[in-house]
Amino acid sequence: MAQPDYALLKKGGFMRQKQKDYFSLRLAVTGGNLTAAQLSVIAETAKRYGRGAVHMTARQGVEIPFIHLKDIADVKAALAAGGVAPGVCGPRVRTVTACQGSAVCPGGCIETAALARELHERYFGRELPHKFKFGITGCQNNCLKAEENDFGIKGGLLVEWQAERCIHCGLCEKVCRSRALEERGGSIVLEPSACNFCGRCVKACPTDAWKATPGYMVSLGGLFGNQIRAGKPFVPFITDKVRLMRVADKTLDFFTEHGRPGERFRFTAERAGWETLIKKLEEVILCQN
Amino acid sequence: MPELSCNAFLDITEVVCPVTFVKTKVALEELEIGQVLALRLNGGEPLQNVPRSLKDEGQQVLRLADNGDGTYTLYVKKLEEN
Numbered sequence: 001m002a003q004p005d006y007a008l009l010k011k012g013g014f015m016r017q018k019q020k021d022y023f024s025l026r027l028a029v030t031g032g033n034l035t036a037a038q039l040s041v042i043a044e045t046a047k048r049y050g051r052g053a054v055h056m057t058a059r060q061g062v063e064i065p066f067i068h069l070k071d072i073a074d075v076k077a078a079l080a081a082g083g084v085a086p087g088v089c090g091p092r093v094r095t096v097t098a099c100q101g102s103a104v105c106p107g108g109c110i111e112t113a114a115l116a117r118e119l120h121e122r123y124f125g126r127e128l129p130h131k132f133k134f135g136i137t138g139c140q141n142n143c144l145k146a147e148e149n150d151f152g153i154k155g156g157l158l159v160e161w162q163a164e165r166c167i168h169c170g171l172c173e174k175v176c177r178s179r180a181l182e183e184r185g186g187s188i189v190l191e192p193s194a195c196n197f198c199g200r201c202v203k204a205c206p207t208d209a210w211k212a213t214p215g216y217m218v219s220l221g222g223l224f225g226n227q228i229r230a231g232k233p234f235v236p237f238i239t240d241k242v243r244l245m246r247v248a249d250k251t252l253d254f255f256t257e258h259g260r261p262g263e264r265f266r267f268t269a270e271r272a273g274w275e276t277l278i279k280k281l282e283e284v285i286l287c288q289n
Numbered sequence: 290m291p292e293l294s295c296n297a298f299l300d301i302t303e304v305v306c307p308v309t310f311v312k313t314k315v316a317l318e319e320l321e322i323g324q325v326l327a328l329r330l331n332g333g334e335p336l337q338n339v340p341r342s343l344k345d346e347g348q349q350v351l352r353l354a355d356n357g358d359g360t361y362t363l364y365v366k367k368l369e370e371n
Contacts, residue, residue, distance in 0.1 A: 169353040174361070175337045206340045206350030 004069060011125075013086035014072060017065065024055065024065040025075060026087035028124070031098035031116030031136070032060035041082025049075050059133070060097045061087060091261070093123040093132045093252075101138035101155065102214070108138035109199045110155030110214045115241070122245065126252065129259030129268065133222075134248075140198040147231035150265045151251055152219035153244070156197025157212040158237060161188045165209035172201035172210065197237060215239040218247055220277075221266035229266050234278050236285060246284040254280060293352060293364045296324040301339075302331050302360050309335050310342050313365075317348065320367045325351065328363040336361060346371055 006016055013026040027042065034042070042062060046054050051066045067075055076086065087095060096119045099105065101112025119134050126132075137144035138155045146152030172188060173181045180194035181201060197217065202210040216238045222231030238244050255265050258272040269277050299316040301309045309330065316326055330339055340350050340363055347369035354362040 167350070167352070169340075169350060170355070171336065171340055171350075171353050174332060174353070174355075200337060204337050204341055206344040 007090070009072070010089045011092070013088055014067070015063070015089055019066070021069040022065075023067045023069065023072070024063045025050075025067045026057070026089060027062045027064070027079070028085040028087045028095070028120075029061050030096055030120040030124075031113050032100075033098075033113055033116075034062070035083075038082060038084050041079060041084050044082075045075060045078050045084075048078070057095075059095050059135075061095050088125045091128055091130045093126045093128065093134070096120045096124065096134045096136070097144055097149075098136040099138045099144040101136070105138060106203070107141055108155065109157045109197070109212075110136075110138055110216065112136045112138050112155070115153070118241075118245075119248070123248070123252065128252065128255055128265075129261050130264050132252070132255065132265060140196060146217075147219045147222045148224040149222045149231060150220070151248060152222055152231045154217040154219070156215055156217050156237065157199035157202050158197060158215055158239060159190065159195070159199065159202055160211040160213075161190060162209050162211055163187065165207050167207050167209075169206065171204045171206065175200045175204040213239050216241075216244050218244070220251065221269050223264050223266050227264070227266075232274075234274070235281055238285060243285050246287075247281050250280050250284050251277070293325065293327075295327040295364060296320055298327045298329070300329040301335065302329055306334060306338065309339055313339060313343070314346075314371065317365070317367050318371070322367055322370070324367055326365045326367065328365060329356070329360055330363060332359055332361060339363070340365075 014023040015026060017024055046052055046064045049067050049071045050064045055063045055065055057063060096116045098112040098116040102108030102110055116136055133149040134151045135144050135146050135149035136153045137146045146154045173183055178194045178196050180191045182189050202212040217233060218235040219231030219233045223229050235247060254277050255268055259268040297316060297320055301312050313328060343350060343365050349366040349368050351364040351366055356362060
């Protein structure tokens with residue numbers, strides 16, 4: 001038998017194990033969501049071809065270890081029949097992670113599941129100089145750790161006080177952790193430079209007196225492996241998905257253009273210059289079309 | 290501001306979420322529609338969550354008074370049976 005193409009297998013989610021001819025198969029999971037039907041297929045496959053167990057990865061993935069080389073084609077077919085695709089490894093766009101977001105969580109400021117799917121469909125597996133991770137967290141509580149990712153997205157709310165609905169209970173001022181709100185002469189005054197878009201005022205308000213526009217805060221260049229860096233919040237608050245996608249497009253294009261093989265995005269940005277990247281991103285954010 | 294008259298008083302500063310809200314709901318159950326509950330609660334998480342939960346249950350938050358000792362008194366009018 002010919003030597004297996006390990007690079008190709010790795011690209012297709014099959015991670016070579018210590019044990020000869022065995023692979024841990026990484027599955028495509030988007031935003032940490034799997035249906036019960038998918039879970040059943042995964043369970044069946046693990047029982048039939050693996051050792052009846054799965055491993056949960058650090059980034060919301062599922063791997064089935066102990067898949068033998070000879071079974072790879074059968075395993076792929078069995079999973080595909082149940083709507084489960086293999087994941088990826090290596091220098092490309094990896095699993096898009098996400099918290100449950102506003103669809104489920106009382107704290108959530110943005111919808112995260114559909115956004116994760118959109119990013120997945122747009123970028124998953126795209127070839128790059130090194131691995132590239134997207135992570136989406138629904139609010140400032142940051143359960144999904146946005147800044148650990150090359151491209152982190154954090155949900156927030158852009159707020160506007162509506163005088164006619166306000167009963168002046170003072171709750172918003174009390175719950176604001178950034179001290180961005182102050183009652184002055186019968187009005188609630190918002191200090192924009194202090195507001196971190198957490199939306200606590202909106203969530204606490206008993207009369208819906210805060211108008212809220214959901215949006216995205218992007219952090220760039222996070223990594224949490226051999227080297228540890230927190231993603232930097234360079235980009236202004238973005239209130240529409242079209243612009244968010246443009247920022248992501250430009251970021252990946254920049255990495256493709258300037259990155260060296262084996263260089264994480266963070267170090268490409270540092271070497272090629274953050275200013276160059278930020279300038280490009282600001283252009284697409286300010287663009288009116 | 291004029292004094293608000295209330296029909297019942299409840300202190301939830303000694304309990305934590307979700308007991309804060311459970312006790313509040315029990316106290317509201319004993320009131321008639323239109324009556325007012327004065328609720329003493331801690332700043333921080335209870336202040337963030339309890340008034341909003343009451344609103345979501347269809348009750349009306351009338352006012353919040355700062356007691357100056359890290360606690361607040363929330364005046365809630367019962368609008369709905371739950």
